[in-house]
Amino acid sequence: MHVSHRDGFEGFAGDEGPAGGGVFGEAEGHAGDEGFAEVAAGLVARYWGGAAAAPTGDLDRLWEMGAGHGWFDLGREDDLAASITLARVLGRAACPLPVTAGFVAARLFAEHVGLATAIGDGGIRVATALPGDPGMPGAGCLVEAGDVVGHVLHLPPGGGPMGLYRIEAVDPVEDVAAPGWTRARLGSALACLELSAADADRAVTVLRLGWAARALGAAERAAGSALAHARVRTRAGEPVGAFAAMRQRADRMELEAGDLLIADAVRRYAEGADDWAIAAELAVAQIRRVAPRVRFGAHHEPAVAGCSDEHETPWLFHRVRADLACLRAFAAPGGDAADRLLEEAPDAAAHGTGVRPSALPDPWLGPDGEAVREACRKVAARRWGATTPDSASGSEGSPDAEPEPEPEPESEREDGRFLAASVGGDGVDDPVVVAEAAGLGWFALGWSGEGSGTAAERFALRQEVCRHRLPILDALTTATVFGPAIARYGSTEQRARLLPALREGTMRIALGYRWSEADFDPAAVRASAVRTGAGERDDWILTGARIWTADAHRADRMWLVARTDADVESARAGLTVFLVPTDAPGVVLRPHRTPAGESGCIVLLDEVRVSDSARIGAVGGGWAPVAETFAAEPILLGDVAATLHRRLTDVIALLRAGAGPRPAAGARGSAARAALAELAVRTQAVRLLATAAAVPAPGGPAEHPRPHASAARVLGAELAADFGPIGLELLGPAAVLGTGAPGAPGAGGFEPELWPAPSHTPAGDTDDLRHDLHHDRPAHSFGLPARL
Numbered sequence: 001m002h003v004s005h006r007d008g009f010e011g012f013a014g015d016e017g018p019a020g021g022g023v024f025g026e027a028e029g030h031a032g033d034e035g036f037a038e039v040a041a042g043l044v045a046r047y048w049g050g051a052a053a054a055p056t057g058d059l060d061r062l063w064e065m066g067a068g069h070g071w072f073d074l075g076r077e078d079d080l081a082a083s084i085t086l087a088r089v090l091g092r093a094a095c096p097l098p099v100t101a102g103f104v105a106a107r108l109f110a111e112h113v114g115l116a117t118a119i120g121d122g123g124i125r126v127a128t129a130l131p132g133d134p135g136m137p138g139a140g141c142l143v144e145a146g147d148v149v150g151h152v153l154h155l156p157p158g159g160g161p162m163g164l165y166r167i168e169a170v171d172p173v174e175d176v177a178a179p180g181w182t183r184a185r186l187g188s189a190l191a192c193l194e195l196s197a198a199d200a201d202r203a204v205t206v207l208r209l210g211w212a213a214r215a216l217g218a219a220e221r222a223a224g225s226a227l228a229h230a231r232v233r234t235r236a237g238e239p240v241g242a243f244a245a246m247r248q249r250a251d252r253m254e255l256e257a258g259d260l261l262i263a264d265a266v267r268r269y270a271e272g273a274d275d276w277a278i279a280a281e282l283a284v285a286q287i288r289r290v291a292p293r294v295r296f297g298a299h300h301e302p303a304v305a306g307c308s309d310e311h312e313t314p315w316l317f318h319r320v321r322a323d324l325a326c327l328r329a330f331a332a333p334g335g336d337a338a339d340r341l342l343e344e345a346p347d348a349a350a351h352g353t354g355v356r357p358s359a360l361p362d363p364w365l366g367p368d369g370e371a372v373r374e375a376c377r378k379v380a381a382r383r384w385g386a387t388t389p390d391s392a393s394g395s396e397g398s399p400d401a402e403p404e405p406e407p408e409p410e411s412e413r414e415d416g417r418f419l420a421a422s423v424g425g426d427g428v429d430d431p432v433v434v435a436e437a438a439g440l441g442w443f444a445l446g447w448s449g450e451g452s453g454t455a456a457e458r459f460a461l462r463q464e465v466c467r468h469r470l471p472i473l474d475a476l477t478t479a480t481v482f483g484p485a486i487a488r489y490g491s492t493e494q495r496a497r498l499l500p501a502l503r504e505g506t507m508r509i510a511l512g513y514r515w516s517e518a519d520f521d522p523a524a525v526r527a528s529a530v531r532t533g534a535g536e537r538d539d540w541i542l543t544g545a546r547i548w549t550a551d552a553h554r555a556d557r558m559w560l561v562a563r564t565d566a567d568v569e570s571a572r573a574g575l576t577v578f579l580v581p582t583d584a585p586g587v588v589l590r591p592h593r594t595p596a597g598e599s600g601c602i603v604l605l606d607e608v609r610v611s612d613s614a615r616i617g618a619v620g621g622g623w624a625p626v627a628e629t630f631a632a633e634p635i636l637l638g639d640v641a642a643t644l645h646r647r648l649t650d651v652i653a654l655l656r657a658g659a660g661p662r663p664a665a666g667a668r669g670s671a672a673r674a675a676l677a678e679l680a681v682r683t684q685a686v687r688l689l690a691t692a693a694a695v696p697a698p699g700g701p702a703e704h705p706r707p708h709a710s711a712a713r714v715l716g717a718e719l720a721a722d723f724g725p726i727g728l729e730l731l732g733p734a735a736v737l738g739t740g741a742p743g744a745p746g747a748g749g750f751e752p753e754l755w756p757a758p759s760h761t762p763a764g765d766t767d768d769l770r771h772d773l774h775h776d777r778p779a780h781s782f783g784l785p786a787r788l
Contacts, residue, residue, distance in 0.1 A: 209280045359680070363687055482559060527563065
């Protein structure tokens with residue numbers, strides 16, 4: 001990287017050498033430590049104040065303090081995690097201290113230690129000029145915090161000459177920021193260098209991530225302020241804050257997603273991953289979606305009080321708007337998330353021959369999870385890709401053997417039946433692939449003994465099975481949901497008889513505790529079980545009507561919850577679990593099909609007689625084995641995310657088909673690309689939320705974080721409902737054509753995906769119940785009073 005010196009820069013001559021560590025590294029430690037954010041927040045509160053101090057805060061003093069604590073040395077250390085953490089802390093205080101600009105400047109001039117040192121110790125104070133202004137000597141440009149900034153970093157779009165220019169004078173302007181922007185008149189360059197297109201893209205992407213993080217911090221603080229007001233809000237002498245619970249819940253879920261997306265981008269940057277820029281743009285897109293809505297809702301909650309300049313909400317409002325304005329002005333040369341997904345070729349080699357590469361960056365699942373992910377891709381490559389010597393049989397073949405026809409690669413096959421396999425039809429397992437998976441021990445993960453499978457391994461397995469459409473999902477679901485319960489609560493005879501079949505993938509069990517009126521509600525159980533005699537081992541007579549299950553027609557047994565004692569105080573008491581053969585006399589299956597071609601059953605039990613050996617667990621103690629099946633939910637949460645990710649991958653492949661993106665994808669900045677970006681960021685958000693729910697973070701709590709699970713469930717259902725209509729807009733009217741219809745995208749494979757969308761929202765609960773009641777009960781969890 002070539003650097004030229006001009007004017008006052010000579011004072012730093014002769015200081016070149018290896019970049020040293022900053023004060024920050026010795027004082028507060030790594031940004032991943034929770035203590036770092038707390039210390040930074042305390043310093044900001046002491047030297048700046050809260051968000052209400054925005055119009056009068058002493059930015060000069062804060063800059064001096066921050067430099068003393070190494071905040072502007074982070075670029076030399078390449079510690080983006082710390083810089084982004086600081087940006088969020090500053091956003092919560094509505095403070096414009098440009099730590100990310102300092103990071104970028106120190107990074108770009110890292111080869112000249114003297115200049116980087118001056119930036120680090122606050123001797124040179126750097127901000128960025130908004131694009132669209134000349135940004136050259138003698139001209140004016142818009143600069144944030146220009147009254148305390150001494151130099152402007154001018155970044156050329158797409159690479160070229162870059163300069164660090166002195167500010168000769170500044171004039172205030174009327175704007176949305178607080179403190180306000182200034183129009184700066186620039187003097188000569190302190191330093192110049194030639195910036196490559198890749199370096200320019202990297203620098204601007206880091207700046208965009210910093211602005212997004214600061215906007216997220218401001219939105220988080222605004223949401224917290226609104227929640228605090230809702231806790232004490234009254235009308236006519238009665239508490240009414242609980243009416244804000246659903247909005248608070250929705251905001252928190254979206255903010256959680258933004259937090260995970262930023263963390264993922266920062267991690268990839270630290271690892272030097274090639275896809276870090278896509279991850280960063282996904283985070284930026286999420287915050288651009290969410291921050292305005294959260295900001296508006298928070299501004300509305302305190303009503304008139306929130307409009308006063310004594311309240312922090314207006315200043316947080318200004319902070320979010322100013323940072324979003326910077327994001328709109330500073331477009332990354334490499335494009336936003338949709339541009340990069342359409343225009344950058346995916347790394348096919350990383351996924352195996354014949355396997356369609358992932359459209360989005362894959363969440364890190366740890367060494368165990370990544371090993372299972374790789375094993376799944378090898379099976380998928382053998383299933384959909386070219387035949388290899390290490391095929392499922394393990395045989396290298398014989399010269400006398402008749403060669404088998406080579407299967408079509410998954411990445412090239414656009415057969416409608418193949419594309420529709422994961423969204424419609426019966427989804428029947430393939431015995432050959434099931435046998436291979438059983439040989440790898442996949443069906444016994446998590447319940448076959450000590451060390452039989454971590455949460456990361458089980459989650460990775462289902463993610464890849466869904467994404468690559470491996471035909472083993474029925475067997476895998478049966479083993480995942482019911483294996484642990486049978487292993488724990490089954491009798492010795494039951495374990496010896498049932499677990500081997502689950503391990504081999506040869507048994508199918510259907511859920512038998514869902515009713516169309518109430519889904520699964522213990523108080524609404526409509527099946528009953530009565531003993532035929534007084535003995536403890538006598539048979540049982542089961543009766544019940546309209547039990548709904550998706551797959552009883554291809555199951556061997558049904559996991560039935562029946563009430564054996566109606567005279568109990570608790571709805572969860574008096575329940576008993578039975579494993580009922582679906583071909584038992586009196587079991588009536590009434591199949592039905594959805595418009596998407598999915599099959600389900602209404603089950604009637606007409607005095608079905610079963611032996612006591614069909615009972616799982618104690619009489620009246622059925623809630624325990626049922627709860628054990630619920631424990632698999634965090635692992636299953638990723639199914640929707642993985643399936644939608646695969647659909648997104650297919651849509652992008654259709655749009656990218658040919659020499660470049662099809663006209664349907666639109667040009668950069670088009671509405672079509674905005675729609676694609678929305679699908680991409682929402683899909684990635686659900687993937688990261690599901691991962692956080694299923695795979696505990698290193699050093700984190702052993703229990704699955706319930707807020708992430710609930711957010712993944714709600715946002716995943718909403719995305720599934722929206723995916724079909726948005727995909728239809730992207731692919732055009734021909735996407736409604738069925739399999740084999742001439743001119744249909746993907747040979748008609750997308751058409752079945754339009755039908756399942758409505759079923760995702762009521763699956764398990766209605767959407768309102770998901771938001772308002774499911775697990776977290778927002779009013780209670782937020783400390784709000786109960787509704788009137």
